[in-house]
Amino acid sequence: MAAITGVMSVSSGCGFVASFSHKCKVFLPNSYSLSRKYCNPTSHNEKHYDIVITGGGMVGTTLACALANNRILENKRILLLEGGQRQDYQVQDKYSNRVVALNQQTRTLLSSIGAWKRIEAVRYTPVKKMQVWDACSDAMITFNEDHLADGLAYIVENDLLLHAVSQQLSNKDSVDLVYGAKVDDVSLPTTPGQNATITLQDGKRFGTKLLIGADGVNSLVRKTMGVQYVAWNYEQMGIVATVKLSEPTENIVAWQRFLPSGPVALLPLTDTLSSLVWSVSTAEAKKLLSLSEEEFVDSLNDAFWKIHPKDGMVEAGMRALGQLLEGLSLHSGFTRQLQPSIRGIVEGTRAAFPLGFGHAASYVKPGVALVGDAAHRVHPLAGQGVNLGFGDVAALVQVLADASRNGAVLGDVAYLAKYETSRQRHNVPTMLAIDALHRLYKGTAAPIVLARSLGLQLTNAFPPLKRAIMEHASDHRTS
Template sequence: MALKWSAVFTSRRQCLVKHICKQFMGTSGAAQHGDFADIVISGGGMVGAAMACALGNNSLLRDKRIVLLEAGKDTGEFILPEQFSNRTCALNPATVRLLSSFGSWQEIEGMRCFSALRMQVWESCADSIITFNNSDMSEPLAYIVENDVILAAIMKALKHVKNKVEIHYETKATAFNLPGSGDSEEAKLPYVKLTLNNGSVIKTKLLIGADGSNSAVRKAAGFQTINREYNQSGVVATLKLADGLSNTTAWQRFLPTGPIALLPISDTMSSLVWSTTREHAKNLQELSAESFVDAVNDALWHEREKNEIAGKLLGGFKNVLNNILPEDGEGVRQLPPTVIDVVDKSRASFPLALTHSSQYVRPRVALIGDAAHRIHPLAGQGVNLGFSDVSCLNEMLTKATSCGADPGALTHLLQYETERQRQNVPVMLTIDSLQRLYGTEFTPVVVARSLGLHAVHSLPFLKKMIMERASV
């Protein structure tokens, strides 16, 4: 399916601008009502909880009532397990800045995280590689952190925020009444009305949907989505590595069935994310531990038949570049680690798909995180984009509140949508294109991608641009 992003942008804008005039600019005294909250966040995953923290520390929202609804149970105080969790994320510097701003990064450092100083990406059909590292190798490219640790650190910081934030576990909206939708009198009310699964009702000036890729808020808002099923699953596991050099490199090899990635989580352990066909993913989960380890080593090490034409052209291209560009010692190919074991019961798999909501906002509603955009994990950007949504929406709400505007006013929400789509859409398109580009063994494509990858690898300014782009 061809993705018509530009069309989505334009029609969206025309349609939303019509709503601006209908905005109510504040409901005085409403915050005193027991069933009223100034802002409700639906979904207390990593992104929703971070949104609650950011709003909880926003001095302009003092005296506001902020409510976080989470469908899952309260798991109580988090005690760091000895065993690593199989779900990890590579966090970029922008995310670290956001988490530091409300003290969660310091909590993560006190628990467990590991730096990836270098990254090597290569493919099985040709000899092209690309490596990334900050020039002196002392600044991490990314931090690899378990999802449970990230969430626990955010929840801990949430206990110490300045403003009032209430968390309601095992609670979700079962009915939504959104202003601006339909012709009923209720639909014109200056608040969103939510009926919760416990029968109570809550009204709010702004509903933030952070309820994941299957978002109920997005569906209630009637936002169209662009979807692409990759027919792939991401197999995750915790791997033990053979003793060797320091484990500070993130590895990714593109195979015809999808990329396999190893992210360092300790000196001797790495977290696996292997995107592959659904059938293969199922087989991988059913293998004995020994056979699984063999399969991972084979995927990382086995020399597959190379595309001859791509090999010849790449050889010539390298000679040309070597004559005009200085040798880059940091970019040399390194050998991946050898996996010696997989942690018991650490294997799991997740279906992979692209989902993008054509709208992120409407009057009194905004989407953040996977509720707005779900992407392939090959670039490790999913939750980072979600955290950037949090920073941006918090900034827009600060602006709105500082000029006395209603937090649910569409004018500010539209600025949030424009800014985030400007960032998210190109990232999603790039990742989707990479997934397609490496999903074929068709010779002209193999040639084009090998030469392209090698060109980027050899041109430091291009690499720097890509690294800078991935870290904001």
């Protein structure tokens, strides 16, 4: 797919403006002026928009596109502020080490705004089966073992997803996008009907009835809201890399093994490549990053294949459960597909990022709302982080469409509260379950290993329970 290209035009007295197909106006840093139709006639210093979104990552850009794509909101004037510089996308033979596992509902969202067809035109990989197992016992669980359901997830590179959504956004003439927009100050409404105000480091100011913070874990919008934010560091890092499989295979399975040091997972890319996400302590991560490629591959194969000592009490408990399930004519779930071995890593793809938990007690206040990592942050062991953010997008667009249809102000907290309630009902249980799994699998004491092993094996033996887990992981419902 061709890189993003733009038509350059001269902007009065201040450099140039990049415009995609004369639709979505893209303003490059320190070189933009705003169209007269977006000026607030009551102020010479402050430009007015119906909605301002801070943060032009995957979630923020998708939100801008989804808002502009909604038939009720399509005429609302939207400003998207991105602090980073514009990056032109070009397809590379080499896969990026930054990928996301999108669930069915996220794919539906991307399809609804026309971005999924652009991803399909380049590349993505469906996950048709998942196998998760415990290194300290024989317990395991598989999802979609018979491949009867649609794909469990879709592996897409971050930069490709952002490019696909940005291309769709370029067709929306109601959206202005500013790159290099460093936010210096945020002022929120103090009285009903008042605008939120955003000031950039270069002095530009924007007023809006609704400010949406999609500005990540260290969200300035969230800090300005003054809401309680519960957060902790796991003292772990997630190592990512693109790895080469020992032999070609029909690579459609996501593998995850829970080790005492943290989970290690492989996500399919091609018949010979997979994407690695390996959670280890910060100290161990630094050590692994310093190893030679051969030493790193040996350590990775150990993580997937090393046989750990089994406690007698755990083995006895698992045997007893197996006999019970057999007596009840239930599938015991011990049919194991062997995971692949690794022969190498793609040069330059090894990296690591810190892992932590974070959740804002409130996502909204009058005239302001949070989405994505600005509102919540989770451990990557379940691959749900970005899907929670896209779920926020779908819910917020629906609520704002309802508000507009009913003649309410977009920043009306009564409507925003509906968004907060619906998303917290989904996000909080999901996040707490992920955190509990992380803590449960860190334990190595026999009673803990036995309890989690029995729970995993029982879940695997009851297909309705597994289906319920899968459905919750893909659920973006807003009511």
